[in-house]
Amino acid sequence: MTSAEAATTAAFQITVQPSGRAFSANAGEAILAAAIRSGVGLPYGCKDGACGSCKCKKLSGTVQHGAHQSKALTADEEAAGLVLTCCAQPLSDVVLESRQVTDESAYPVKKMPVRVASLEKKSDDVMQVRLQLPAADTFRYHAGQYIEFILRDGTRRAYSMANAPHTQAEAPGVELHIRHMAGGKFTDHVFGAMKEKEILRVEGPFGSFFLREDSDKPIVLLASGTGFAPIKALIEHLQFKGISRPTVLYWGGRRPGDLYLADWVQARVAELPWLRYVPVISNALPEDGWTGRTGFVHQAVLDDFADLSGHQVYACGAPIVVESARDAYSAQRGLPPEEFFADAFTSEADKHGG
Ligand SMILES: Cc1cc2nc3c(=O)[nH]c(=O)nc-3n(C[C@H](O)[C@H](O)[C@H](O)COP(=O)(O)OP(=O)(O)OC[C@H]3O[C@@H](n4cnc5c(N)ncnc54)[C@H](O)[C@@H]3O)c2cc1C
Ligand code: FES
Numbered sequence: 001m002t003s004a005e006a007a008t009t010a011a012f013q014i015t016v017q018p019s020g021r022a023f024s025a026n027a028g029e030a031i032l033a034a035a036i037r038s039g040v041g042l043p044y045g046c047k048d049g050a051c052g053s054c055k056c057k058k059l060s061g062t063v064q065h066g067a068h069q070s071k072a073l074t075a076d077e078e079a080a081g082l083v084l085t086c087c088a089q090p091l092s093d094v095v096l097e098s099r100q101v102t103d104e105s106a107y108p109v110k111k112m113p114v115r116v117a118s119l120e121k122k123s124d125d126v127m128q129v130r131l132q133l134p135a136a137d138t139f140r141y142h143a144g145q146y147i148e149f150i151l152r153d154g155t156r157r158a159y160s161m162a163n164a165p166h167t168q169a170e171a172p173g174v175e176l177h178i179r180h181m182a183g184g185k186f187t188d189h190v191f192g193a194m195k196e197k198e199i200l201r202v203e204g205p206f207g208s209f210f211l212r213e214d215s216d217k218p219i220v221l222l223a224s225g226t227g228f229a230p231i232k233a234l235i236e237h238l239q240f241k242g243i244s245r246p247t248v249l250y251w252g253g254r255r256p257g258d259l260y261l262a263d264w265v266q267a268r269v270a271e272l273p274w275l276r277y278v279p280v281i282s283n284a285l286p287e288d289g290w291t292g293r294t295g296f297v298h299q300a301v302l303d304d305f306a307d308l309s310g311h312q313v314y315a316c317g318a319p320i321v322v323e324s325a326r327d328a329y330s331a332q333r334g335l336p337p338e339e340f341f342a343d344a345f346t347s348e349a350d351k352h353g354g
Contacts, residue, residue, distance in 0.1 A: 010026070011024040011025065011027070012024065012025050012027065012090040014035070014094050014096065015095045016040065016042065016098050016101045017096070017097050023037075024038070025090050031063070031083070031085040031089070031090060031094065031096075032054055033086075035085065036109065039106035040101065041101060041102035041106050042054065043098065043100040044206075044207070045207065045209070045342065045343045045346070046086070047086045048087075049073075049084055050069050050319075050350045051322075051346050051350075052073065052344075053344065054084050055073060055083070056083060056085060056097060057083075058083045058094060058095070058096055058097075059097055060095045061092045061094030061095060063091060063094060064088070064089050065087055065088050066087040068084050068087045083096070100208065100341075107205055109204060109206065110137070111150070111201065112134055112137065112201070112202060113134065113199055113200070113201055114131040114132060114174075114199070115132045115198070116129065116131060116132075116195070117130040117131060117132040119195075122260035123258060125179055125180040126178070126225075126226060126258075127180070127190055128177055129177075129178055131174050131175075131202070133168075139174075139204075140165065140168075140205075141204065143164040143165060143230070143233035143237035144207065144210035144233055144314070145161060145204065145205040145209065145230070146158045146160040146161065146207045146209075146343065147174065147202045147203065147205060148203050148206065149200055150201045150202065150203060151185065156203075159177075160230035161175065161229070161233055162175040162177050162230065162233055163233055163236065167236070175229075176229065177226040177229040178226065179225055179226040181349075208341070209230055209341055209342065210341075211234055212312065213243070215245075215312055217245065217312045218245055218248075218310070219245050219247040219314065220247075220250065220308070220314070221234065221235075221248070222250050222301060222313060222314070222315040223250070223251045223297075224251075224252045224316075224322075227315070227316035227318065227321070227345060228316075228317070229316075231249065231314065231316055232261065239272060244272075244273075247276070248275075248278060249265065249278065250280060251277070251278075251297065252297025252300070253282070255284060255288060256281055256284065256288050256290055258281075278304070279292050280296070280297040280300045297321060298315075301329070302332065302333065307334055308333040308334060308335040309336070311335060312341070313325065313335060313339065313340045314341045315342040318344075319345065319346050319350055322344040326342060
């Protein structure tokens with residue numbers, strides 16, 4: 001074997017502190033891809049250098065970063081030794097620090113064909129899509145995780161599952177809430193030509209956005225738009241497991257119609273004494289007759305909580321909401337960064353926006 005061949009086939013040891021979990025990554029392989037392959041649950045979201053969820057501190061070793069957004073990892077952060085595991089390839093053995101690492105989180109990632117079982121418009125721009133999964137093959141995931149559609153050209157689009165996994169026992173299938181992004185490759189299809197019975201290919205489950213059941217801290221759920229999808233799965237899961245940690249859901253939209261399952265939430269609030277609901281509207285028009293809270297949804301949490309140091313926050317949806325919440329809750333309300341769990345719904349627009 002030449003030294004060049006040896007370099008391309010070399011495997012490096014990646015160790016995650018303080019848990020001490022270790023796995024091997026091949027030269028040229030992103031650290032996160034190797035972790036998923038090895039069943040080690042590092043935190044992540046977009047897998048594509050856009051959201052910053054996989055950012056963690058490098059304690060030793062050398063990596064080389066592939067393309068990523070500067071807002072996900074600034075040059076200063078990189079110089080200070082922070083890495084994005086989704087696009088960092090090891091050039092040596094590496095030791096990382098990540099407090100959110102979980103051992104038990106990894107269910108097998110599967111590719112499978114799915115059939116569109118139903119399409120139901122919930123608002124002007126939100127489609128509830130139910131997918132039927134292959135019956136022979138149990139699909140295991142954590143409430144809050146997502147699947148990816150593999151499109152014909154090989155590109156992928158991620159959608160969070162809106163139903164908790166226990167619902168698989170009745171009928172193998174997943175529910176998605178898909179918002180139309182005009183000009184979007186996949187959602188133009190969902191709102192245009194997609195029909196019931198269409199067959200698509202998906203892969204999953206992915207993601208580190210799921211309930212940390214080893215905690216008894218009170219919970220703030222923060223959703224913007226279809227960011228409600230994985231939050232709905234979390235509420236279903238809490239109810240199914242009989243977990244009664246005090247939980248408050250802040251759901252934000254521009255207009256009241258954007259809170260497309262508000263009735264579902266009100267019905268849960270009526271039966272679950274530990275759940276409160278605060279809908280927040282940013283751009284109500286007079287004809288909406290909106291008398292509830294107004295403004296930005298992440299700000300409503302800041303207005304209501306002087307101190308978040310004893311809470312866990314689960315946030316999903318528009319990247320700007322997730323980023324604003326992550327920054328402000330830690331800096332201004334004492335939320336420990338490792339108690340903030342999020343999926344930012346990044347799209348092509350975010351990846352090409354600089
Ligand atoms: C972990 C995760 C979970 C998600 N879960 C959900 C979910 O539950 N529900 C949901 O609705 N969404 C979710 N998303 C977002 C979703 O994956 C898609 O990004 C979104 O639906 C848009 O897909 P699309 O193919 O229609 O649009 P894209 O083709 O990605 O385009 C998006 C927008 O960007 C514009 N655009 C395309 N290319 C460029 C370019 N080069 N430069 C500038 N602008 C461009 C398009 O015109 C369009 O308006 C999630 C994302 C992530 C990362
Ligand atoms: S930037 Fe790495 S997962 Fe999003």
